[in-house]
Amino acid sequence: MIVRGLPVPELPDTPSVAGSVQKTATVSAALLIMVAAGLGDPAAFLPEKSGSLVQDVVPVPGKEEFQGNAGSVLLEWHNENAFHPHRPDYVMLLCLRADHEKIAGLRTACARQVVPALSDAAREALFAEEFITDAPPSFDLGECTVRHAVLTGAPEDPDIQVDLAATTGQTPRARTALEELRTAFDETALVHRLEPGELAIVDNRITVHGRTGFQPHYDGRDRWLQRTFVTNDLRRSRHQRPADGYVLM
Numbered sequence: 001m002i003v004r005g006l007p008v009p010e011l012p013d014t015p016s017v018a019g020s021v022q023k024t025a026t027v028s029a030a031l032l033i034m035v036a037a038g039l040g041d042p043a044a045f046l047p048e049k050s051g052s053l054v055q056d057v058v059p060v061p062g063k064e065e066f067q068g069n070a071g072s073v074l075l076e077w078h079n080e081n082a083f084h085p086h087r088p089d090y091v092m093l094l095c096l097r098a099d100h101e102k103i104a105g106l107r108t109a110c111a112r113q114v115v116p117a118l119s120d121a122a123r124e125a126l127f128a129e130e131f132i133t134d135a136p137p138s139f140d141l142g143e144c145t146v147r148h149a150v151l152t153g154a155p156e157d158p159d160i161q162v163d164l165a166a167t168t169g170q171t172p173r174a175r176t177a178l179e180e181l182r183t184a185f186d187e188t189a190l191v192h193r194l195e196p197g198e199l200a201i202v203d204n205r206i207t208v209h210g211r212t213g214f215q216p217h218y219d220g221r222d223r224w225l226q227r228t229f230v231t232n233d234l235r236r237s238r239h240q241r242p243a244d245g246y247v248l249m
Helices: 027-039 111-117 120-126 172-188 234-240
Strands: 041-045 055-057 075-078 090-097 106-110 131-133 167-169 190-192 199-203 207-211 224-231
Touching (some): 027 041, 027 090, 027 224, 041 234, 106 199, 111 172, 120 172, 167 172, 224 234
Antiparallel strands (some): 041 224, 055 224, 075 207, 090 199, 090 224, 106 190, 106 207, 131 167
């Protein structure tokens, strides 16, 4: 979903440091938390941007090739925090400032369009627990060995769990299925070139997202999004949230 026409006040320079977050009350932060409370509850992860509920998505000098929000090259298809048992149900991205050339695009692909395009062999493989998704180093989880299926739930309307930069197939058929899945993502993709005041809400259960490449200038006017995660059932992660807060350890 794209919500348009949201207010964008006068902005300072776009941040350009790793780990940038929103630490003060602003109109944009209030909007994100208000919408998050309507969808469920805001949530964050302590190892990721110090557990801030509102995070800046900005290009960082020296991180251009990074497969994450600080990079500016093509960002691979992924569910947010695909490795985590309590990954967000929704990812919200609010555009405060577009890139200079206005070419950076949020890419989305939904399982409801992708799965029918797959071969029977690929679907069978993707429903099998033959995949491993690594966590980023910031989560300090060590080498991941937990196998999972990429597609789960109802065969006619499955959830999806994958990060093409971090998920590896553990069998030949799993690796083949991932390549077919990548092709299906590309062929069914939608590209949203967000403008200031536009909020994208991505259903992280059935939709993967990524970003087209763009050229940062590091002049204070680079692309600037703000991001908040939302969970529909905060209680299921209670054991990982000290004092029943909103930040998972």
